[in-house]
Amino acid sequence: MSQAQPAAPATALSKIHKMRFCIAFFIFSFCWMLALQVVAAVLLPQRLTDIAPDSKEAIFGVLNSATALASLISNLIVGNLSDRTRSIFGRRTPWIASGGIIAGISLFLIGILPDGTTIGISYCVSMVGLNMMIAPIIASLSDRVPEDMRGTMSAFISAGTLFGSALGQIVGAQFITMQLPGFIVSGVVMGISGIAAVICWPKEQSSKDMPAVQADFGSLIASFRPPIKGARDFWLAFVGRSLLLFSYYMILNYQLYILQDYIGQSTKDSAVTISTMSIVLMVVSLISALSAGPISDKIGRRKVPVVIASLLLAVGYALPWLMHSPMGMILFSAIGGFGYGMYGSVDQALNVDVLPNEEEAGKDLGILNIATTLGQMVGPIVTSAIVVNTGSYGMVFPTAIVMVVIACIFIMLIKKVK
Structure with a gap:
């Protein structure tokens, strides 16, 4: 198979498409951050207090380190794989939609799992799902947004994240004495974040006709090399x-x-x-x-x-x-x-x-x-x-x-x- 050729630069956006991208980036960032903060800032620490009061700090520290590592690795891997994806739905859309479902379900499961180990596994899976959305969404700034609009789109991503973070802590505090409904809300909001994004923004073009990439294991491993030339x-x-x-x-x-x-x-x-x-x-x-x-x-x-x-x-x-x-x-x-x-x-x-x-x-x-x-x-x-x-x-x-x-x-x- 031939090597992939550079994608065509993003074309100018109509006013309607600009608005749809702005809305999609804001809603996505707001939803995933709100859902995560409800759990990470409030419900998870309280959950650990309830099930392991004597070791909650140690468990929480291990969970934070494990999820940071899971996020780092999955962001890099999914970003690369989405570059190489060829489907009728485009390169990024399949990852974004499926990632939300994975992240939402595993985030909810934290509220019902019985111990720190299973909670940690589910939390890491949730971070993998989250980065299945984040990596392709950010990459779409390069694929689909012209250079003179990237600052505006980046602003809506940042604003959604900031607003979701603040509101997520407030919402989480309301569920601290009735945690299960809070985990349900968090899982649902996380689950719809990716789906909402791909519904709101203009439909991504099919990538089936893009030049194919080498699919053997050696080529896949080589594709993870950090950029050197002109970098x-x-x-x-x-x-x-x-x-x-x-x-x-x-x-x-x-x-x-x-x-x-x-x-x-x-x-x-x-x-x-x-x-x-x-x-x-x-x-x-x-x-x-x-x-x-x-x-x-x-x-x-x-x-x-x-x-x-x-x-x-x-x-x-x-x-x-x-x-x-x-x-x-x-x-x-x-x-x-x-x-x-x-x-x-x-x-x-x-x-x-x-x-x-x-x-x-x-x-x-x-x-x-x-x-x-x-x-x-x-x-x-x-x-x-x-x-x-x-x-x-x-x-x-x-x-x-x-x-x-x-x-x-x-x-x-x-x-x-x-």
Whole structure:
């Protein structure tokens, strides 16, 4: 069989198709994130408390590590396989629709399985199903969306994720004393996320007539090779993204402990501050996410929003360090959250713009998504190491500032994107 040839560039979209893509990206991101947060942030920790009160922290830590690994591997594999899929429904649609069903069923099962082992297996399967949707959805930015619309679409993805995350925690809290209905709601919402996406956006063209790919095992293994030729900008984006997320999660994942152990608030007062921070973060990040992406498309620039976002994040990190008060953390949520929303709104568009080969978009975007996992995993580990070695959170903030500045430098070195 012949090797696959590069796909034709995405053609201009009509106003109706633009609207359908915007709606599809928002609904998909909102639904999967809401469903996941209902379980991950509220119901799963409570479920572990009920079935294993003496070892809940250890089990929860193992589950988080296992699901992060499952997400990383499945995103890379599914992204590659979707590049190679040939069907009357297109390359991406079969994965998106089936992934939602798998993720929804396995997410619901967490609410009825009896022990940590079976819950962990079901949780990992759910992450595989979720990434069966995410990898092809993001790859479709390259396949089906023209370059001058990618910032806008990326903004709707970011806004849906942010809104779903905030609302998911609120919804989950309503089911904490009656968990099974909560798991049912979560499973159903996750299940319909992929189906809703493929219904809302314009029908994907058949890929049956695309050039075939070699199907032998050796060719499949070789297809997972990271990009090397002409991939300078790709790897600069990878490092920049890793470091920026690294810096953000150094503080975000430890905000409760920062309020209690660094600023000195009581448990009750810190809970009030966290609630205020969550509301502020949701509002400002939604505003910046929905505005920065379209502006990026209009001015034809990706780096400008990233530079501004990096500066806002650096200021946000500095305020709790300098003010040493609850107001400093609230301002971190306001200023840093605005910057993070701005970065998120152009993040995926920037990633697509630096792809060395758009025909391998699914696989290469899967590699770039490893940066997300690395940032979320390594950031908190570094924070923990700093606190253990210094006995304080004081050095966490300047370290985060240095990381985001270096991240900005790496992204500014990209030549392919203005």
